[in-house]
Amino acid sequence: MATTAAWLILMVGLITGLIIIQHDVDVATRDLKETSRSLISRQVAVKNTECRIEKAVYNNSSGVLTVVLVNSGSEVIPRAEVTLLVDGHLQTTLNITGGHSNKYIYPGESVNITVRLSNAPQRVIAVVSWGVAAMECDIERR
Amino acid sequence: MASESISQLIWFIATVLITTSVALLFIDVIDDYGGVLRDRAGRLKGEVEAELEIINDPLAVPYNSTTGNLTFYIKNTGSIKLSVDDLVVAANGVARAGNQISTTIVGGGNDWLPGKVLVAVFTVGNLTSGVDYHGWAQTSGVTDGRKLAGTAWDTIDFQIAT
Numbered sequence: 001m002a003t004t005a006a007w008l009i010l011m012v013g014l015i016t017g018l019i020i021i022q023h024d025v026d027v028a029t030r031d032l033k034e035t036s037r038s039l040i041s042r043q044v045a046v047k048n049t050e051c052r053i054e055k056a057v058y059n060n061s062s063g064v065l066t067v068v069l070v071n072s073g074s075e076v077i078p079r080a081e082v083t084l085l086v087d088g089h090l091q092t093t094l095n096i097t098g099g100h101s102n103k104y105i106y107p108g109e110s111v112n113i114t115v116r117l118s119n120a121p122q123r124v125i126a127v128v129s130w131g132v133a134a135m136e137c138d139i140e141r142r
Numbered sequence: 143m144a145s146e147s148i149s150q151l152i153w154f155i156a157t158v159l160i161t162t163s164v165a166l167l168f169i170d171v172i173d174d175y176g177g178v179l180r181d182r183a184g185r186l187k188g189e190v191e192a193e194l195e196i197i198n199d200p201l202a203v204p205y206n207s208t209t210g211n212l213t214f215y216i217k218n219t220g221s222i223k224l225s226v227d228d229l230v231v232a233a234n235g236v237a238r239a240g241n242q243i244s245t246t247i248v249g250g251g252n253d254w255l256p257g258k259v260l261v262a263v264f265t266v267g268n269l270t271s272g273v274d275y276h277g278w279a280q281t282s283g284v285t286d287g288r289k290l291a292g293t294a295w296d297t298i299d300f301q302i303a304t
Contacts, residue, residue, distance in 0.1 A: 002154045006161040013165020017172030024176030028183035035187045038221060081257045088202025088303040090215050090261065092248055123199060131195030131219045
C-alpha cells in the first residue's frame with residue numbers, strides 16, 4: 001500500500017514537472033528555430049548584397065559631387081540605408097535620384113547621389129545594407 | 143494487532159511525506175532546467191540578432207587634433223534595436239562609455255534601430271596621422287520588451303584623416 005502510494009506520488013511529481021517544462025521547451029524551441037532562420041536569411045542577404053560606384057564626378061564650379069551607385073547584387077537595397085563617406089566624413093544631406101522606386105534600389109539599377117562639398121574630394125565610400133561598402137578614389141573633376 | 147496497525151500507518155505517512163518531498167524536488171529541478179533552457183535560447187537569439195559595423199573609411203577616420211575628438215560611424219546591421227546607453231568605444235587602448243561619448247543618430251530619433259547609423263564622438267589624446275591604430279565598439283541588443291539581449295561588437299584598424 002505504502003509502496004504503491006509512493007510510486008503514485010513520484011509519478012504525479014514527474015508528470016507535473018514535465019507539464020511545467022513543456023511551455024519553456026516550446027519557447028526555447030521557437031527561439032532556436034527563429035534564430036536559425038534569421039541566421040540563414042542574414043547570411044544569404046549579406047552574400048547577395050553588392051554595390052559598386054560606377055562613376056564619381058566633382059563639379060569644381062558648383063561644388064557638387066555626383067556619385068553613380070549601382071546595385072550589382074541580387075538583393076533590394078533600401079535607399080534609407082545608403083550612406084556616403086567623403087574623405088572619411090559622413091554626409092548627412094544626400095540627394096538620391098533615379099531608379100524605379102523612391103524607397104529601394106532594385107538589382108541592376110543605378111542611382112545618382114549628389115552632395116554639396118566645400119572642397120574637392122579624394123575618396124568616396126558608399127555604404128549600404130549590412131554594412132556592405134563600395135569605394136572610389138578616382139574622382140573625375142569638371 | 144492495534145500496535146501493528148499504528149506502525150503501518152506511521153510507515154505509510156512517512157513514505158508519503160518522503161516521496162512527496164522527492165516529487166516536489168523533481169518539479170523544482172525540472173522547472174529550473176526549463177527556465178535555464180528558455181533563457182539560453184533567448185540569449186542565443188539575441189546574440190544572432192544584435193550586430194553592428196563600424197563603417198568609417200579606415201584610411202580617414204575623422205579626428206580633431208585640437209580637442210582630441212575621434213568620430214566613429216557605427217551602423218546597426220542586426221535585426222533588433224541596439225542600446226545607445228550601453229555603448230563602449232575604444233581606440234588606441236583608450237575605452238570610453240556612458241557620458242564620455244557624444245552620440246547622434248543620423249536621421250534623428252532616440253532609438254538606434256536596424257539600418258540606422260550612430261555617430262559616436264569621443265576623446266582620445268595624441269593620435270598622429272600616418273600611424274595605424276586599432277579601435278572597437280560594443281553594445282547590447284534591446285528586445286521589444288526593453289530587455290538586453292546579446293552583444294554586438296566590431297573592430298577597426300585605422301588611420302586618422304589628415
